[in-house]
Amino acid sequence: MDSVNGSSGTAGTSGTHDSQSASLGAQSTPTQAETQEQELRDALAENPQAVAALSALTANTHYAQLSVEQQVQALTAFNAAPNLATATYLQGVAEQTLNPQATPTALTPDAGTLTLDGQTYSIQNGNLIGADGQVAGTIRNDGQVQLNNETTTRSVYDDINTRVQLRETNAAQELQDLVNLHAADPNARLDNVNINREMARLATDVISRARMEGMDMRVVSDFRSVEEQNALFAQGRTAPGRVVTNATGGSSWHNYGLAVDVAFNNANGQPSWPENANWDRYGEIAVQRGLEWGGNWRGINDRPHIEYHPGLGAGEARTMLPAYRQGGLDQVWNNLGLGGR
Ligand SMILES: [Zn+2]
Incomplete structure (x- = not known):
């Protein structure tokens, strides 16, 4: 795609006068800050709130007057926690950089x-x-x-x-x-001893990054025993309710402490699953950290679900059942090369 665009661009300017194409070329050369801004826009594309915050920063009159080097510093600081509060703070920093006597309320x-x-x-x-x-x-x-x-x-x-x-x-x-x-794990689900520590660490890391991007997320489920999983599978089939899982006992990574479900907090700090929330960005953050995201599945599209099973596929949970029967969760985690509790 890039080479196609590049060659069509060359063809488009080849017919113009030399002076005109030279000035067009000068205008279109982005500064280092502009390049970095575009990279941030691309990286945050799945999070419209974060992109809007970036726009609030770069459209600011004080930011526009900073040197390119200072703009790069501001963008780097923004990326550490790309949300509207950070953008507001950095507008105050820009104002104070230009006028050290100023006491910006944006800080x-x-x-x-x-x-x-x-x-x-x-x-x-x-x-x-x-x-x-x-x-x-x-x-x-x-x-x-x-x-x-x-x-x-x-x-x-x-x-x-x-x-x-x-x-x-x-x-x-x-x-x-x-x-x-709001608190992301008020019920200390990630502290459950049946949740593998590496899984808990990765889930914490995903939620932490999401929070920095302004996404108010929370853990809503953690470990389910094989028996609990069988009961859940029966729901909507041989028991009342709607179908919520296609996994029988032993075929979900929840059964081995290697999956958790994460949803959003509503305005009152209660669990919610809004259609219009940034699920795709949450999934992207998880996948970038080596987790599998249920939102990428066909069939039951399970957007809150993330799981960790290095070297194995999502559908291979059942192969862990013999190890589980033999030596419990520790045997499963050991077989996967993961640390213990
Ligand atoms: Zn799940």
Whole structure:
């Protein structure tokens, strides 16, 4: 495709005057920042929210006045957590870079909430207000938190169970969510000893990245025993309900602690499965980390489902049944070359 486009482009300009094609060529040479911006747009194409946040940053008048090197720095910082809060913070950084005397309000959230280590703070113009009404620390729109009683900063993205809502007053003078994330594993499903640790680590990594991109996701199911799987298979067949799985006991990776299901939090922090959510981006993030995504399956399209079985296919779970009968989950994980509990 690229070579076809390239040769047609050459053919198109060959008929024009030399001076005109030279000036066209100069105009179309992108800066390093523009190239990086386009790469980010391509990488984030499945996440429209993240792309919109990038556009908010690059359309900003202060960003436009930065040097190319400074723009590259801003884009690199944006990619670490590509969401509207980061984009807002970086607009403030751009303004301060151009005018060190400026104190841009974009650097910190106007309002919101943060729950860290069981403590809930309300946010007022970048200050964290504790239950006693006192200022307990500060928070920035890039997610950096400084508590008064701690020497180091931490990030709201460090822990997938951090509740954080960062809000900013928009042009219409309304408070708007920049980021709104609820606890991703409130029931500690990933801590289930029947979930393989490598699987738990990868699922945490997927959810963490999704949260950085503004996607409020949560674990909704983890381990199912062979017996539970058989009961689930009966549903919609020999038992009431609708068909939810094509897998009999021992033929789902859930039965071996090597699959979890992830959905979205709604505005109240409850599990939800909205049709219009960024499922495709979630699946893409999972596949990039070596997981198999149920959204890629024919038949039952299982978008919440991710599983991990290096060297084996999705349909080969049943081949683990003899090992499971013999030595339980540890035998299965050992056969797959995975670490233990
Ligand atoms: Zn599943």
